[in-house]
Amino acid sequence: MNKICPFILLTILVMSCHSIYEPQQTPKQPSFTSSPTKIPMPSPAPSPTIPNKPIFQKSLWIGRGVNLGNALEAPEEGAWGVVLQEEYFQLIKDAGFNSVRIPVRWSAHADQQAPFTIQTAFFDRVDWAVNQAISRDLTVVLNMHHYEEIYEDPKSHAQRFLALWAQISDHYKNYSDHLFFELLNEPHNALILESWNHLAQEAITLIRKTNPDRPIIVGPGDWNSISHLDYLKLPEEDQNLIVTFHYYQPFRFTHQGAEWVSGSNAWLGTRWNGSDIELQSIRFDFLSASLWGKAHNRPIYLGEFGAYSKADIDSRALWTSAVARTAEAYGFTWAYWEFCAGFGVYDPSLRQWNLPIKNALLPDE
Numbered sequence: 001m002n003k004i005c006p007f008i009l010l011t012i013l014v015m016s017c018h019s020i021y022e023p024q025q026t027p028k029q030p031s032f033t034s035s036p037t038k039i040p041m042p043s044p045a046p047s048p049t050i051p052n053k054p055i056f057q058k059s060l061w062i063g064r065g066v067n068l069g070n071a072l073e074a075p076e077e078g079a080w081g082v083v084l085q086e087e088y089f090q091l092i093k094d095a096g097f098n099s100v101r102i103p104v105r106w107s108a109h110a111d112q113q114a115p116f117t118i119q120t121a122f123f124d125r126v127d128w129a130v131n132q133a134i135s136r137d138l139t140v141v142l143n144m145h146h147y148e149e150i151y152e153d154p155k156s157h158a159q160r161f162l163a164l165w166a167q168i169s170d171h172y173k174n175y176s177d178h179l180f181f182e183l184l185n186e187p188h189n190a191l192i193l194e195s196w197n198h199l200a201q202e203a204i205t206l207i208r209k210t211n212p213d214r215p216i217i218v219g220p221g222d223w224n225s226i227s228h229l230d231y232l233k234l235p236e237e238d239q240n241l242i243v244t245f246h247y248y249q250p251f252r253f254t255h256q257g258a259e260w261v262s263g264s265n266a267w268l269g270t271r272w273n274g275s276d277i278e279l280q281s282i283r284f285d286f287l288s289a290s291l292w293g294k295a296h297n298r299p300i301y302l303g304e305f306g307a308y309s310k311a312d313i314d315s316r317a318l319w320t321s322a323v324a325r326t327a328e329a330y331g332f333t334w335a336y337w338e339f340c341a342g343f344g345v346y347d348p349s350l351r352q353w354n355l356p357i358k359n360a361l362l363p364d365e
């Protein structure tokens with residue numbers, strides 16, 4: 001493999017996989033069912049070469065992270081069963097994670113009319129969460145999540161989206177360097193390709209007025225899927241961008257029985273055994289993300305991956321470990337989806353870690 005130009009190899013692989021590429025049948029990204037050529041783990045693993053550029057070095061602060069999901073991105077905090085607690089941040093820190101991704105539904109806490117003011121009490125609550133993390137030396141990825149209307153009708157919501165970012169970026173402009181912004185979770189439907197590129201570009205320009213150097217994370221359309229990386233166009237001159245993707249393949253395994261995915265009960269019982277072909281599939285997908293990152297000189301962040309609690313725990317642990325280790329071998333930072341709800345690495349009712357998942361994520365801690 002060392003002797004073959006990676007781009008030629010990828011082209012061959014993509015061409016040979018074309019016929020087995022499944023069209024998207026559910027939300028989230030399309031899946032590769034197998035890959036035809038053996039792809040070894042990149043070597044040396046798990047210490048890939050990281051370019052000596054500031055953004056690559058800063059992106060390492062994210063390291064191994066966890067999403068504080070189902071809390072501030074629910075319609076109201078608590079509506080999906082999670083209210084953030086101070087002790088969660090300490091548990092996360094003590095376990096050995098380096099960062100938290102905080103998904104936030106800003107759009108549900110701001111006026112519908114210009115100037116689209118974000119509620120002060122909501123800002124206070126997000127500030128509290130950000131400060132809990134930063135004060136424990138956890139890097140924070142603060143995103144915009146579940147702005148449902150903008151995915152359907154980007155034109156009508158662009159102005160509001162930008163006004164929200166103007167307020168957020170101004171509000172946090174003096175915060176620690178360890179606070180990173182992420183523009184929008186999983187753009188999809190009408191907000192893909194040019195419409196997403198255009199809006200993302202506008203948001204980056206606007207954020208740069210108040211936060212010239214803060215890392216901004218941007219992901220491709222089609223639910224942050226690897227298959228849309230090639231359509232993502234970022235401002236060349238901006239050297240403080242990190243590119244994210246999400247990974248839930250095989251979808252029928254990770255989302256079996258998920259209440260929000262219609263038809264997913266039919267997938268209950270799907271196992272993941274870590275077979276050669278299953279591992280190859282992850283490597284194949286991550287190789288293409290890695291090649292994209294190298295070609296565009298951007299660090300890569302796997303901002304979400306996880307398998308829902310309706311899958312058997314042995315398969316979940318195997319898959320979680322395989323995804324995390326493969327990501328690390330390619331030099332990606334990552335955040336598990338998520339802390340203490342349906343994919344949880346922590347069980348808040350038992351006040352205990354879900355050890356198979358925690359050990360899969362953090363094997364050396």
Ligand code: BGC
Nearest residue numbers: 028073145146185186304337
């Ligand atoms: C969504 C969650 C969902 C998860 C897995 C996230 O991006 O916001 O609602 O549970 O992906 O599907």
